[in-house]
Amino acid sequence: MAFMAMGTRDGEQEELFITHQQLRSQSHPYYQAVNKVLAEKGFDRFAERTCAKFYAKKMGRPSMAPGVYFRCLLLGYFEGIDSERGIAWRAADSLSLRDFLGIPASKLTPEHSTISRTRRLLDLETHQAVFSWVLGVLDSAGLIRGKTLGVDGTTLEANAAMKSIVRRDDGRSYEEFLTDLAKTSGIATPTREDLARMDRKRKKKGTNADWYNPYDPEAKISKMKDGSTHLAHKEEHAVDMDTGAVVAVTLDGGTAGNTTTLEGTLAAAEQNLEDAREHAGEDSKRTHEPSEVVADKGYHSKMVMLALRLAGWRSYIAEPRRGRQHWEGETEERDAVYANRRRKNGHRGRHLMRRRGEVIERTFAHVLESGGMRRLYLCHQENIAKRLLVHIAGYNLGLLMRKCFGIGKPRCLQGQSAALWAALVTLWDLLASLMRLPGTADRENQQAPVQSPVLWLAQAAA
Known part of the structure; x- marks a missing residue:
């Protein structure tokens, strides 16, 4: 019988030098x-x-x-x-x-x-240049068409607490503000329970006109999608509807309206596409200029429709139900709204509306949810924009990797191996069911259990 000494985790003499190959x-x-x-x-x-x-x-x-x-x-x-x-x-x-x-x-x-x-x-322009450079790589690979752009936005929870907000007029903190209100109402020495009770009874809470966070002044008090209230920023994407590449990303305060940010996002997309073509040079495969925009009903307004029409954009924007409208003295606005409605209800418009939810929402899922950027850990929009630009450049690189190698992210290898194994198990079950069909063998032989693929592979490996 062979004996071996038990190894211990501590107490051994470590090597003084090791080669690079040993760490490799x-x-x-x-x-x-x-x-x-x-x-x-x-x-x-x-x-x-x-x-x-x-x-x-x-x-x-x-x-x-x-x-x-x-x-x-x-x-x-x-x-x-x-x-x-x-x-x-x-x-x-x-x-x-x-x-x-x-x-x-x-x-x-x-x-x-x-x-x-x-x-x-x-600076921010340098990070923007890297983002445009990656777009140029996609352009040379044929992953930028640039004709139809989809625009949508979402809120990012800022790295700033609501407890840290102060008043714009006198700089008092929220707790000091509640303490003064309590003393005015007759409570000489209010406790924390008194302050919490008074805060709940107040009809009007903090507004961006009266309050701000000194550590991140650009963050705005916003209502999040889950109903909670946080300081937040608004991120907006312009996405190539044909390939799914993000061609522009802009950052604004959390309460910025969609109708006010659309123009800036489209302008950034046009500039980025031109820069990408310049980086791609003779290898550029983009043959279309940006001319169509797709968005949800939050971007619809009479002035937006008119501005897009005057700028040469064909809009496919969902229209909210507003009831009967009166167009006295607004002939151009009426024509722009009606033209958008006709395009949206057409065959191409319905197709783009369905594809909008698929393509644009996918970018937010990859960048924010699995990409880890839904909750920010940086203050000030310039710092956040720097991180977002390169972060989304990674998403665009993933599109190129998926086209060239079939894998968009490193962890997708695990998913593909699981999918391959599931396909092998399904094929094995199919073969096993065919072996049990009547007439293929005697009934006595049919009673023999079919060996599982796991056991079969283990025996084959042995």
């Missing part, structure tokens, strides 16, 4: 493919050339390479990480992500403070 692990095939695409298109050279103006030309302390910084933000989408601390921790924990970032074993991965410091150093 097989890199993730998805990130290898992403790096291959970025290398072929010259992403690192473009990033360094674009960011050169922010760094000293001679001497200076070596900093994190721009290509590494933007890859860190791309990891936020690919891995579904919401914060820069989480990105830094994940990069330090994974050898495959270290390989994706291009950091050798002799160096440390970026700290979260290094990522945030680089974000503050690079």
